[in-house]
Amino acid sequence: MTTLEAQDLVKDFHVRVGLRRVRLRAVDGVSFSLTPGRTVALVGESGSGKSTIARMIARLEKPSSGRITVRSDGGEVPSKHYRDHVQMVFQDPFASLNPFHTIAHHLERPLKLHGRPHGHSEVVSLLNRVSLPEDMAGRRPHELSGGQRQRVAIARALAPGAKVVVADEPVSMLDVSIRLGVLNLLARLQREEQLAVLYITHDLATARHFSDDILVLYKGRVVERGPADDVILNPQHPYTRILASAAPNPDARGRLLDINPADVERAGAEPSFDHYTGQRT
């Protein structure tokens, strides 16, 4: 059993504005837990800090402060074994696979790196787990569709034996017609293999359908959290209401149409709401 706890994560970037360097707080005191067989969705507009949180969980970025603890069978996972337990699926299945290598190579490598058996049968077993046929093993990424590539990316994340998976907008670059297939695959794996999943998206509809809990992020801060149905059907924070009522702009990932920035700014300043405790903070 593997769980992950993020406590009070903060991430500051230092950016240049004119001649000055200013501090930009991209993530501001975010806490959550990931537990086996559950999916937590992190939703918010573009720039709200979702990817920065994903990158900190995947150890691609260091928090400025706060703590991420992974426990496996009760014991804390030491730093050197962190990536055996926590893996990430990236948004872009075209950029994340090396065009020169076969699919078998992409799957053998993490198996080998994490000290696991890495023969043909293990590669085939990984392909089976993501519902891809055996003959994919000898192909190269350009011979696969976007959806098939994303399945390979999911198989690669599972190869080390990881039980915590961070999926950062895993379908936003795929054709609309195949998105559901990839999300259903993630949901099946989560259920059958008791994965703990962090699903990052700007799409409230899939967040509701595919997750148990939702955190709504605005400017790096969680403004609302709770069971998925409660957050979507009974939003308490004005920012969540704005997100729920706005139509997504198909041309700009994470940007929403019909939104008045002044309304969003006002809404963002309201206290956060926690459906688990019923409290505003």
Ligand SMILES: Nc1ncnc2c1ncn2[C@@H]1O[C@H](COP(=O)(O)OP(=O)(O)OP(=O)(O)O)[C@@H](O)[C@H]1O
């Ligand atoms: N390496 C960096 N250096 C400086 N600023 C950064 C860096 N990475 C992210 N930011 C800033 O941090 C804030 C949060 O960015 P982040 O990418 O986490 O948001 P997001 O919600 O994932 O948005 P998107 O969906 O567009 O990726 C943004 O204002 C962004 O410009």
